[in-house]
Amino acid sequence: MNEGKVTMRFYEYETWKLKEGVNIEEYDQMLRDWFQFLHDHKEELFQEWISAKYYKETDIEGVPSGRYIMVFEYESLDGHHAYKKRRNYKGPYAPYKLVDPYYHYFNYDETTCTYWQPIEPERWLDTDKK
16 A cells, blocks of 8 residues: 555444334344445445444443444544545445444434544554464
């Protein structure tokens, strides 16, 4: 990409609670369908994405709080911006809106989005050997 320049990953951290009255089985299925859509269309629609990881928030004992979390990992800040600029839910992205759970299940008043950039990742302890 940029010769001699180290590209720093960029993370989007999104949290939400569900709308009142959501059928949890339908929501869970939509998330599965959404992930399948990502896998099926990674190369043409999500080329800047490194990963999308899904979590539920819990207390220290593992009891769910009702808040869900998605961490999107992008190849770079520029990659994040390029994707967001391109994704307008028209053309090739029109089918994506149909499977995006945000429009169907999220309580918008309980949705947050923050962004992270790594600091000195070469110093981190990372024993994940995938």
